[in-house]
Amino acid sequence: MIELYGADYSVYVRSARMALIEKGIAYELVPIDVFAPGGPPESYLELQPFGKIPTLKHGDFTLFETAAILRYIDEAFDGPPLQPASPQPRARMAQLLSILDNYAYKTLVWDIFVERVSKPSGGAPADEVKIASALGRARTIVETLEALVTEGPFLMGDQITLADCHAAPMLALFELSEEGLLLLRSAPKLSSWLQMFKERDSFRKTGLSG
16 A cells, blocks of 8 residues: 555645556555644654655655656556656656746746635735736746647647646646636647546546545
């Protein structure tokens, strides 16, 4: 049994959960709330000294950092491959993962979704300056991803990859903001992919109510 430590609200935990489901791997989600008073428990910091989520345990093997976890899920278990076999598509997948981690996560999730949707839902005002300053970066991110989407149902064509599992949680939150919805409408390939991917079992089963 795989143990995945994290919280269902985390896009990174959701990415790993979706990859596990796409591979057909049984797992247990062990709840860890990094926003709890005092932070995560000491027992978790023994597994992940930086206090981030997720962390994966497979027997006596412990692994943290989502990109490493995603690759381990694909390479250590039987099931449909989630990485291209040839070098150029595999490099393109790695590029997409890097774009999502280095540019998309903070801008789309924290600077726009959290400010426009999450904070107001809890009664706090949105930081309009932060949102406005993030829109240029968000537009660049969306345009770049749109340019990298290839012909086919998935981001990289006919094969589902780790890039799909990583992008869907971030872009689904971004789409919930009015700014995100408008920007995604200007990216027809990316928007069409997202609507399709939200119908997959891996996405449905890992939502906050899933």
